[in-house]
Amino acid sequence: MQKYLNETKLLDFSNKRIQQLIKERNWKDLDLKEQIKAIYLFVRDEMAFGYNLHDEIPASKVLKDGYGQCNTKSTLLMALLRVLDIPCRFHGFTIDKALQQGAIKGIWYKLAPQNIVHSWVEVFYKNQWFHLEGVILDRKYLEQLQNKFSDCNKTFCGYGAFTDNFRNPEIDWQENHTYIQKLGINQDFGLFDNPDSFYKDHGQDLSFLKSVLFRNLIRHLMNKNVNRIRTNRTD
Structure with a gap:
């Protein structure tokens, strides 16, 4: 199990910002089930759904941003679990871009790659691995x-x-799997000890120009669209 507890460049849980969060929330005082649940809810709801600069940012940067998507939230979730000595691993996939339609619109949607890198965290609890994909969208x-x-x-x-259950999706963790994007998966890359090893072999299928456009323009438009829905604005 040690390989599922190690710190890495992306899982930088010795960072002062992460250590301070653990102290402030008193998560070390909880039993194991409540630790997992509290961390899960923090990443799901207190880290708003949004698009960071890119996937390969460390957990401390995700925490500082205050928002994330599947891949960056996975990095933060893993770091917070491991800092409490809770084993977890990374599962990599691609998803069809159709599930991003609405968050990204018009010409930018047409320019997006058909297959988008996706991931979820699996946590080891009671001798079973639980899938925690339901953290992606804040409530x-x-x-x-x-x-x-x-x-x-x-x-x-x-x-x-x-x-397939929009009114009541499986997003609450009570010793179960959680999902919110699972139906969009179209390729399974398998299991990895950490996100660092996954990104050595897999990354978003973007040209240099598209990468620049995403970092400097497209993601801001996507975040604006997401925030408009979250705040119930029509402008």
Whole structure:
């Protein structure tokens, strides 16, 4: 299990910002189930759904940003679990870009790669690995999305979600798997000890120009769209 507890460049849990968070939240005083649940809820709801500079940023930077998507939230979630000696591993995939439609629009959606790098964290608890993909969308954003599409009761694809139970997706951890984008998966890269090893072999399929555009323009437009839904604005 030691390889599922190690610190890495991306899982930089000795960082002062992360250490201070652990101290402030008193997570070390909780039993194991409540530790996992508290960390899960923190990453899901207190780290807003949004698009960072790129996937390969350390956990401390995700925490500083205050928001993240599947890959960056996975990095932060793993760092917070490991700092409390809770074994976890990284599972890498690609997802179809269709589930991002709405968050990204128009020409920018057309320019996006068809397959987008995706990941979830698996935590070891009671001799079982649990999938924690449900951390991606913060509850406030998801609730506003449900309000916006109030006529959808089953399968929903778009705006960062792809689920067959839109009214009541599996996003709460009670010793179970959680999912919010699983239906969009179209390729499975397998398991990795940490995100660092995954990104050595896999990355977003973007040209240099598209990478520059994403970092400096597209992600800001996507975050604006997401925040508009979260705050229920129509402008």
